[in-house]
Amino acid sequence: MTRRTPRPRERGIPEATVARLPVYLRALQALDDQGTPTVSSEDLASIAGVNSAKLRKDLSHLGSYGTRGVGYDVEYLIYQISRELGLTQDWSVAIIGIGNLGRALANYGGFGSRGFRIAALLDADSSIVGDKVAGLSVRHIDALEDVVEGEDVSIGVIATPAAAAQSVCDRLIGCGVTSVLNFAPVVLNVPPSVDVRKVDLSIELQILPSTNNESPTGTAGRSGSGSPGA
């Protein structure tokens, strides 16, 4: 097992904050592309869709990188957030299950641009093994252990049918993967040392109609990215 590089840093940044950092990061990158040199917490918060006080408190956990009376230096903040998220190093990702969703994920540009390298695509269906998807050749699931070892994969993305998810997950964990992103509609059973994030497309849809009724308290247009966290 090669080094899985478990970033040392991270004193104690609240999980809720970490979940928002990528949103800030994207907003900052958009600003950077436009050539904006600095941005105030008010403006950045508005782009990211959050309260400005919350934004400031979030950023304050990284350190005092703002300048009073001026705002934050866009490029410097991008660097600091990337660093905190561990995006300054590359993470190898394996996608298991190359159906429609797996293909969508493989082709999704958002990954490579961050520090994520899609190292392998795996599927159990031998009729698609060998196909080229997003420039990669689909390999058979039997090669999972070899691939994880050889490519030093540290993140597994499960896009298989529900029935296969748990066993795939077990095999991933068995060869040292500690982070799993699960798109299958099942609750995975994992030891505490492994972090699983779950994304369930149909659940998102089911929640939707229940929230937009004329709530007397006026819930007002939300836009959370999901994950209540713990």
Add this chain to the structure above:
Amino acid sequence: MTRRTPRPRERGIPEATVARLPVYLRALQALDDQGTPTVSSEDLASIAGVNSAKLRKDLSHLGSYGTRGVGYDVEYLIYQISRELGLTQDWSVAIIGIGNLGRALANYGGFGSRGFRIAALLDADSSIVGDKVAGLSVRHIDALEDVVEGEDVSIGVIATPAAAAQSVCDRLIGCGVTSVLNFAPVVLNVPPSVDVRKVDLSIELQILPSTNNESPTGTAGRSGSGSPGA
């Protein structure tokens, strides 16, 4: 504009609870398929991956549908949860942006089985307009207003590139859609009466590596489905 049926009920169920109801629902349906007539909070909680006290408290918000000493009647609970989520009526969904992700969504079986009917697929790229995807013919985005009106669409799913998302969203809202599920990596600007849920694939990935480091406090394997909510 036909009836958009804004369910009247819903006194004040916590958002965190609503977000978990679909998970319970799925577990219950699996039990029902196996012919299990009743289930205890302990067992159901274990399947759904939550604390049993939390489960009981969640369900208590719907009313007292359990029997002490016995548990919950599976079928009745399915009905009550479906009802609360508004799944007892059909919702028409339009997917805009038929790239890889849009295709994955269109083919995703989980929708039709619940009360969701995929009414239309729309895209701006005329080279794919007319293609058959998941049994539906892709229509041109110009027809958006006609489609929403004609099919009584109440939910829009945005799977377009980031740049197109806001304008598509505006058009959806313009013709009466009040619920939007956004897969594009931008924060949409909407009036408070519209509910937007955002799912961002690359953000989930970015959060992942930051959470599984040997946190001194032992954060232990999480598995939240996302959405910190408001």
Add this chain to the structure above:
DNA sequence: CCCACTTTGTGCCCGCTTTCACAAGAGCGT
């Protein structure tokens, strides 16, 4: 009828988040 056992529903407390409000810091024009 009574008792032992099971399981729900919930009061209570604790810790995490969010939000407000403001003092301290930084730049700028004069």
Add this chain to the structure above:
DNA sequence: ACGCTCTTGTGAAAGCGGGCACAAAGTGGG
């Protein structure tokens, strides 16, 4: 150098959600 304006960083308060632990309620056996 001074004062004005802008913006950050943060103490304190309020709100929400999670989980324990227990009383209440229902079942079944004798």
